[in-house]
Amino acid sequence: xxxxxxxIYEDLVKQIQSNVWxxxxxxxxxxELTSHYHTSRETIRKALNLLSQNGYIxxxxxxxxxxxxxxxxxxxxxGIESYTELAEKLQLETRTIVHTLDYLEADNDIAKILRIxxxxxxxxxxxxxxxxxxxxxxxxxxxxxxxxxxLSEEICGQSIYEHIENNLGLVIGFAQKEIVVEEPTEEDRExxxxxxxxxxxxxxxxxxxxxxxxFQFTESRHRxxxxxxxxxxxxxxx
Amino acid sequence: xxxxxxxIYEDLVKQIQSNVWxxxxxxxxxxELTSHYHTSRETIRKALNLLSQNGYIxxxxxxxxxxxxxxxxxxxxxGIESYTELAEKLQLETRTIVHTLDYLEADNDIAKILRIxxxxxxxxxxxxxxxxxxxxxxxxxxxxxxxxxxLSEEICGQSIYEHIENNLGLVIGFAQKEIVVEEPTEEDRExxxxxxxxxxxxxxxxxxxxxxxxFQFTESRHRxxxxxxxxxxxxxxx
DNA sequence: ATTTTGAACTTGTATATACATGTTACGTTT
DNA sequence: AAACGTAACATGTATATACAAGTTCAAAAT
Numbered sequence: 001x002x003x004x005x006x007x008i009y010e011d012l013v014k015q016i017q018s019n020v021w022x023x024x025x026x027x028x029x030x031x032e033l034t035s036h037y038h039t040s041r042e043t044i045r046k047a048l049n050l051l052s053q054n055g056y057i058x059x060x061x062x063x064x065x066x067x068x069x070x071x072x073x074x075x076x077x078x079g080i081e082s083y084t085e086l087a088e089k090l091q092l093e094t095r096t097i098v099h100t101l102d103y104l105e106a107d108n109d110i111a112k113i114l115r116i117x118x119x120x121x122x123x124x125x126x127x128x129x130x131x132x133x134x135x136x137x138x139x140x141x142x143x144x145x146x147x148x149x150x151l152s153e154e155i156c157g158q159s160i161y162e163h164i165e166n167n168l169g170l171v172i173g174f175a176q177k178e179i180v181v182e183e184p185t186e187e188d189r190e191x192x193x194x195x196x197x198x199x200x201x202x203x204x205x206x207x208x209x210x211x212x213x214x215f216q217f218t219e220s221r222h223r224x225x226x227x228x229x230x231x232x233x234x235x236x237x238x
Numbered sequence: 239x240x241x242x243x244x245x246i247y248e249d250l251v252k253q254i255q256s257n258v259w260x261x262x263x264x265x266x267x268x269x270e271l272t273s274h275y276h277t278s279r280e281t282i283r284k285a286l287n288l289l290s291q292n293g294y295i296x297x298x299x300x301x302x303x304x305x306x307x308x309x310x311x312x313x314x315x316x317g318i319e320s321y322t323e324l325a326e327k328l329q330l331e332t333r334t335i336v337h338t339l340d341y342l343e344a345d346n347d348i349a350k351i352l353r354i355x356x357x358x359x360x361x362x363x364x365x366x367x368x369x370x371x372x373x374x375x376x377x378x379x380x381x382x383x384x385x386x387x388x389l390s391e392e393i394c395g396q397s398i399y400e401h402i403e404n405n406l407g408l409v410i411g412f413a414q415k416e417i418v419v420e421e422p423t424e425e426d427r428e429x430x431x432x433x434x435x436x437x438x439x440x441x442x443x444x445x446x447x448x449x450x451x452x453f454q455f456t457e458s459r460h461r462x463x464x465x466x467x468x469x470x471x472x473x474x475x476x
Numbered sequence: 477a478t479t480t481t482g483a484a485c486t487t488g489t490a491t492a493t494a495c496a497t498g499t500t501a502c503g504t505t506t
Numbered sequence: 507a508a509a510c511g512t513a514a515c516a517t518g519t520a521t522a523t524a525c526a527a528g529t530t531c532a533a534a535a536t
Contacts, residue, residue, distance in 0.1 A: 062528030300498030
């Protein structure tokens with residue numbers, strides 16, 4: 001079965017993005033959408049709640065759904081998106097350099113983070129992201145071999161996430177991220193075009209699969225002037 | 239009517255935080271919760287979806303709800319929380335210095351951001367946040383007078399959000415945030431204890447009310463070594 | 477002219493039912 | 507011993523109904 005509420009959600013997203021419902025205008029009411037899509041009100045409400053969660057609309061009781069004016073394109077966006085997906089969406093002129101690709105016993109820190117035995121092996125990838133000819137980002141990825149048994153230089157040069165989702169059939173669920181600002185390491189200075197900047201922005205993520213198993217740890221080190229993070233947040237109900 | 243699904247959600251949050259359901263354990267099934275709370279399954283599912291959205295659990299089809307191990311305490315946390323709320327939660331030894339408090343005609347940039355007429359007036363507040371004796375953060379707030387007609391030095395020294403929600407009865411809905419790293423301005427160097435750091439982390443937020451009206455713009459400038467942002471993100475469905 | 481009332485709309489909450497689909501464990505078959 | 511099948515149970519989707527509660531606007535009352 002294809003999920004009705006998801007197709008309706010995607011349809012409405014497309015309409016909002018193509019300005020059928022411009023910012024500050026009202027979406028049709030739930031009842032109108034119900035009869036338009038030949039479905040039940042609850043199904044429409046599921047689709048609208050998805051729109052609301054993702055920052056497309058604001059539901060106002062008694063009134064309706066206001067379309068929000070959210071420019072979702074920035075770099076890097078919040079959420080879980082691979083560099084390749086972002087680069088495509090933003091049409092960046094980008095190149096990826098696979099600096100190292102190793103299959104090693106996990107050192108203590110990584111083993112602890114990935115919650116595995118230090119004798120277990122881990123795929124370790126270091127990649128440099130070049131944007132318009134400048135080396136801007138250093139990505140260090142660590143994969144639990146239990147879920148990602150094999151990586152190749154070719155896969156790393158393309159998109160690891162694409163490989164994980166399409167070839168390995170794993171479903172990525174959620175991530176816990178941390179963003180901090182640190183001093184560049186020797187490696188940062190060596191591999192990136194830091195141009196005298198005395199800080200790098202470091203994004204550390206633990207990425208989990210659909211079934212809540214931890215499969216990846218990532219450290220993404222950015223030149224500060226090229227870093228931008230955009231977030232849509234709702235006030236938590238009390 | 240008090241909302242059942244919200245009370246159940248809050249009850250479960252409390253239980254998770256007090257380790258009744260420790261990380262990696264399973265919550266009772268939806269049917270068990272249904273009979274325990276004497277309600278319908280849909281109501282339980284609403285509560286569980288809230289837990290899932292806020293990173294407390296991961297639902298796994300066919301299995302149940304896994305409790306996640308997410309340390310939600312960091313500074314500053316994602317979401318919309320006032321400095322005062324954060325400081326209390328984290329038990330920071332903190333002091334707020336109200337540097338300026340003005341009621342002025344909006345300059346062009348601010349008027350544009352707040353989408354008001356340049357002849358309209360705006361409340362402008364600059365506050366310095368001192369943590370353990372060090373001046374770490376410079377907060378610059380701009381309020382649309384239509385929603386916030388009056389501010390006092392006392393209110394600014396306490397919590398503006400508390401005033402807005404409890405005294406003015408406004409309901410904060412959502413925010414659009416941007417995080418970037420910039421060079422310190424003259425004002426930053428003057429007002430903050432920058433200790434030679436050559437960057438500041440700048441968080442710019444547009445904050446909207448429940449009915450999607452824009453009422454505040456904020457610029458929060460942080461010393462980079464004291465900045466930390468934590469985010470819980472779900473992979474967007476395709 | 478101003479205020480009040482109420483009908484007709486909107487979204488929010490709660491419940492019930494049905495079936496689809498993924499997981500697990502155990503007994504049966506091979 | 508291994509493979510298979512199936513029942514029992516888990517969550518996911520779709521629908522229907524009822525009522526609560528906020529918004530709007532026009533008619534009626536003051």
